[in-house]
Amino acid sequence: MIQVSHISKEFISPKKYPGLRGAIKGLFSNEKVKKMAVDDISFHINKGEIVGYIGSNGAGKSTTIKMMTGILTPTNGECIVNGVNPSKYRKENAQNIGVVFGQRTQLWWDLPLSESFSILKEIYNVSDEDYKNRMNFLNEVLDLEEFFHRPVRTLSLGQRMRGDLGAALLHNPKVLYLDEPTIGLDLVVKDKIRKAIKTINDNYETTIILTTHDIDDIEELCSRIIVIDEGKKIYDGSLKELKEKYGSKRKIRMEVKHSKELASFSTAEKLNCSSNDCLTEYDADNHLLTISFDKHKIETPQVISSVMEFTDVFDVQIQETELSEIVKQIYNHEVSEELV
Amino acid sequence: MRRKLKIYLPFTSNELKRQLSYKGAFYLFMLISLFGSFISYYLWMAIYGNSESGVLGGFSKNEMIIYVFMVYVTSSIVTVSIADWISDDVVMGTVSMNLIKPMDYRISLIFRALGSMLYRFLAPGVFIWIGIEVYKVKVLGMDFPNILSILLFILSCIMSFLIYVLFDFCFGMISFFTTHIFGMLLVKEALLSFLTGQLIPISFFPESLQHVFDYLPFSSMVYTPVMIYLGKYTGETLCYMLLRQCIWVIILYLLGSLIWRKVTKRLIVLGG
Amino acid sequence: MEQKNTTFKRYFKLYRLLIGQFLKAIMQSKVDFFMGLFGFFFSQVMGIAFLYLVFQQIPTLDGWTFDQLIFIYGFAQIPRGIDHLLTDNIWMIAWRIVIKGEFDRYMLRPMNLFFQVIAEKLQPDALGELLVGSILIILSISKGIVIIDIWHVVLFLISIIAGALIYTSIKLFFASFAFWIKISGPFLQVAYDMAEFAKYPTEIYTKIIRFLITWVIPFAFVAYLPASYFLKADVSATVIGIECIIAILFWCISYAFFNKGTSIYESSGN
Numbered sequence: 001m002i003q004v005s006h007i008s009k010e011f012i013s014p015k016k017y018p019g020l021r022g023a024i025k026g027l028f029s030n031e032k033v034k035k036m037a038v039d040d041i042s043f044h045i046n047k048g049e050i051v052g053y054i055g056s057n058g059a060g061k062s063t064t065i066k067m068m069t070g071i072l073t074p075t076n077g078e079c080i081v082n083g084v085n086p087s088k089y090r091k092e093n094a095q096n097i098g099v100v101f102g103q104r105t106q107l108w109w110d111l112p113l114s115e116s117f118s119i120l121k122e123i124y125n126v127s128d129e130d131y132k133n134r135m136n137f138l139n140e141v142l143d144l145e146e147f148f149h150r151p152v153r154t155l156s157l158g159q160r161m162r163g164d165l166g167a168a169l170l171h172n173p174k175v176l177y178l179d180e181p182t183i184g185l186d187l188v189v190k191d192k193i194r195k196a197i198k199t200i201n202d203n204y205e206t207t208i209i210l211t212t213h214d215i216d217d218i219e220e221l222c223s224r225i226i227v228i229d230e231g232k233k234i235y236d237g238s239l240k241e242l243k244e245k246y247g248s249k250r251k252i253r254m255e256v257k258h259s260k261e262l263a264s265f266s267t268a269e270k271l272n273c274s275s276n277d278c279l280t281e282y283d284a285d286n287h288l289l290t291i292s293f294d295k296h297k298i299e300t301p302q303v304i305s306s307v308m309e310f311t312d313v314f315d316v317q318i319q320e321t322e323l324s325e326i327v328k329q330i331y332n333h334e335v336s337e338e339l340v
Numbered sequence: 341m342r343r344k345l346k347i348y349l350p351f352t353s354n355e356l357k358r359q360l361s362y363k364g365a366f367y368l369f370m371l372i373s374l375f376g377s378f379i380s381y382y383l384w385m386a387i388y389g390n391s392e393s394g395v396l397g398g399f400s401k402n403e404m405i406i407y408v409f410m411v412y413v414t415s416s417i418v419t420v421s422i423a424d425w426i427s428d429d430v431v432m433g434t435v436s437m438n439l440i441k442p443m444d445y446r447i448s449l450i451f452r453a454l455g456s457m458l459y460r461f462l463a464p465g466v467f468i469w470i471g472i473e474v475y476k477v478k479v480l481g482m483d484f485p486n487i488l489s490i491l492l493f494i495l496s497c498i499m500s501f502l503i504y505v506l507f508d509f510c511f512g513m514i515s516f517f518t519t520h521i522f523g524m525l526l527v528k529e530a531l532l533s534f535l536t537g538q539l540i541p542i543s544f545f546p547e548s549l550q551h552v553f554d555y556l557p558f559s560s561m562v563y564t565p566v567m568i569y570l571g572k573y574t575g576e577t578l579c580y581m582l583l584r585q586c587i588w589v590i591i592l593y594l595l596g597s598l599i600w601r602k603v604t605k606r607l608i609v610l611g612g
Numbered sequence: 613m614e615q616k617n618t619t620f621k622r623y624f625k626l627y628r629l630l631i632g633q634f635l636k637a638i639m640q641s642k643v644d645f646f647m648g649l650f651g652f653f654f655s656q657v658m659g660i661a662f663l664y665l666v667f668q669q670i671p672t673l674d675g676w677t678f679d680q681l682i683f684i685y686g687f688a689q690i691p692r693g694i695d696h697l698l699t700d701n702i703w704m705i706a707w708r709i710v711i712k713g714e715f716d717r718y719m720l721r722p723m724n725l726f727f728q729v730i731a732e733k734l735q736p737d738a739l740g741e742l743l744v745g746s747i748l749i750i751l752s753i754s755k756g757i758v759i760i761d762i763w764h765v766v767l768f769l770i771s772i773i774a775g776a777l778i779y780t781s782i783k784l785f786f787a788s789f790a791f792w793i794k795i796s797g798p799f800l801q802v803a804y805d806m807a808e809f810a811k812y813p814t815e816i817y818t819k820i821i822r823f824l825i826t827w828v829i830p831f832a833f834v835a836y837l838p839a840s841y842f843l844k845a846d847v848s849a850t851v852i853g854i855e856c857i858i859a860i861l862f863w864c865i866s867y868a869f870f871n872k873g874t875s876i877y878e879s880s881g882n
Contacts, residue, residue, distance in 0.1 A: 386816035
């Protein structure tokens with residue numbers, strides 16, 4: 001459905017200087033700054049897939065989406081969406097896609113939602129019959145009816161987002177791009193939006209590309225994720241795989257019988273491994289012993305028994321690394337080298 | 341005093357910075373505003389060419405040339421429209437933010453306007469002024485103005501600036517009562533360009549109108565300093581004109597305070 | 613051909629829909645509308661008052677009477693007003709839409725980009741210009757200084773359409789710079805304000821300015837030159853012909869430039 005081959009996008013902007021003196025200097029200087037927002041990215045997305053496209057702010061997510069939607073022309077490389085090159089055949093491509101930018105509405109601010117929809121009906125040349133069917137479906141999944149006749153500017157953020165999503169789907173696009181669709185929404189609305197996205201994907205096999213900072217969006221929707229950092233693709237694969245590969249840290253928390261020696265207790269020493277792979281912390285006030293270790297190198301029973309040999313254990317809790325931890329690491333550039 | 345300056349001077353420097361940051365705009369707006377002057381210049385040349393008398397409205401042709409460009413220089417530095425800022429602040433709701441800060445909103449606006457004024461004085465103003473002087477001496481063969489009249493001109497300009505800004509503050513207060521200030525700003529602009537003498541010297545108006553203008557602050561905004569610069573006012577008239585400017589500064593200051601007190605009361609009641 | 617026809621119908625229908633919505637919104641803020649209208653009306657009246665005061669001092673200006681200048685002044689307002697009414701959103705390209713990345717919205721829709729830009733907004737303030745223009749023209753006709761025959765009426769209509777197109781082209785051309793430099797408002801303002809020169813007979817200017825406003829930024833062809841055809845019997849109709857050629861030529865150049873601009877549109881960093 002989507003074929004992205006070696007696309008890059010370079011932005012050139014005038015250099016800025018700080019302060020009043022800088023402002024005067026800026027008047028006479030012509031220095032330019034080049035920035036590779038997207039650097040040689042390739043991937044292929046099949047029909048019906050829901051792909052999470054993640055990365056920190058400024059990593060190049062939006063730029064990639066904008067190239068796929070035909071807003072931006074790539075500096076290098078090419079992408080083909082549903083057989084069409086979006087930057088060359090903008091109108092043809094636009095007919096095939098739906099786009100929602102979470103930060104910015106595509107609707108007419110002063111018009112009632114209903115009017116926005118009738119304008120969009122004309123823009124996308126939707127026949128009366130299709131329009132009727134489509135509206136029935138959208139009403140079902142998004143509950144548009146309750147605010148359908150109110151001006152967009154009076155809608156709550158959640159309602160507006162539902163309206164935007166409906167507007168993007170009116171012409172039954174084959175590909176749907178969602179740029180942070182749940183940003184700023186409360187949990188209930190988030191859930192509603194996710195359910196709607198799932199339903200649309202199930203019913204129409206709509207291919208969906210989703211950028212988000214919300215880990216739950218990814219966990220609940222995406223079968224596949226692509227991670228980019230500083231314009232480069234650093235991971236492309238299933239969510240499970242990512243977790244397995246990079247969520248190698250496991251944490252065990254034990255409530256133990258207090259003894260003074262526990263303060264200097266080290267599991268690493270006991271198991272004869274480096275403290276990088278196994279870290280012990282003791283909280284003397286609550287009698288809690290926390291051991292974090294690499295689950296590929298050390299087995300869990302080994303850790304527990306090493307402690308039990310030393311003191312009495314009352315309770316054991318085992319925590320896997322969560323996706324959010326992995327993503328945090330990626331954003332902090334902690335794992336990028338390993339991933340590449 | 342020093343502490344006060346410390347509070348308000350950043351408004352001046354920020355405005356200066358803000359204006360400087362639009363590099364392209366800097367040169368171009370200079371050009372645009374000069375258009376009007378050049379149109380006037382050619383128009384007046386044609387008008388004098390078609391007139392049998394060499395003096396129109398009390399101006400010789402050469403004096404008119406100086407008038408046209410000096411009006412440009414003066415109005416460009418004097419007419420800083422703070423009403424625009426006030427209406428922006430009202431629309432964005434930042435006025436109430438300003439109310440809770442320990443400072444005077446009007447003074448902060450005037451200091452901001454000062455930044456704008458300095459910018460316009462340094463950027464196009466002073467260079468065009470020099471240009472006019474060179475043209476005047478080299479081409480028209482007129483004398484350099486003496487130091488005293490330059491100083492008086494600058495003094496008059498400063499008062500003009502205060503009159504304009506204080507007036508505009510009162511005008512900007514309209515934005516608290518209506519959101520439809522855009523049209524009014526247009527009207528104000530058009531009316532002022534006429535009444536301040538920017539379009540045509542006030543001496544061209546019918547006598548009766550001129551008498552009415554004597555009781556309005558507008559001629560004190562641009563016309564007075566330019567006339568002083570041209571040496572049209574001397575002795576008693578000169579003193580009278582400066583005194584009149586002075587009085588307008590005081591009147592408009594008091595008027596502004598009065599309106600502001602009313603407005604803030606209303607703001608507090610309505611909750612801004 | 614059939615395909616073309618339905619496309620045209622679709623655009624027409626959509627334009628009506630969008631503008632209808634816009635008018636509804638305006639009617640909800642009537643005061644704004646009338647204030648804006650009054651503002652424009654008023655600034656035009658000031659311009660005329662200026663001419664009036666000047667003509668208190670002289671009988672004619674380079675052979676033109678006050679009445680004739682009033683006609684030129686009024687005639688200039690009509691194409692200006694038409695363009696202002698229909699394509700005012702072009703200014704937003706120059707000032708805001710490109711730098712804020714709002715052009716994204718147009719790029720995402722399967723319709724002509726220029727159409728989308730101008731269909732977004734009607735500028736009711738323009739009615740002020742159209743009103744002043746019409747009043748002055750009617751006044752001039754009642755004074756009997758305007759030539760009226762079938763040729764002149766037809767060419768009058770053609771001339772104001774061509775004039776409006778010249779305005780639109782100049783605006784579009786300078787606004788399109790925004791795709792390269794983000795904000796082209798100041799450039800557009802400079803170019804647009806050149807129109808002020810064309811309110812008066814171009815003979816009063818030096819050669820350079822006359823050349824500039826006749827051939828480079830051809831506002832003289834919007835106002836003074838065609839207006840003189842309607843005032844003086846010895847002015848040939850060729851002037852309207854040249855006006856039309858210039859209008860079409862400038863439109864083609866501007867539109868191509870606009871298209872080039874949209875192809876390198878950078879959106880905004882997000």
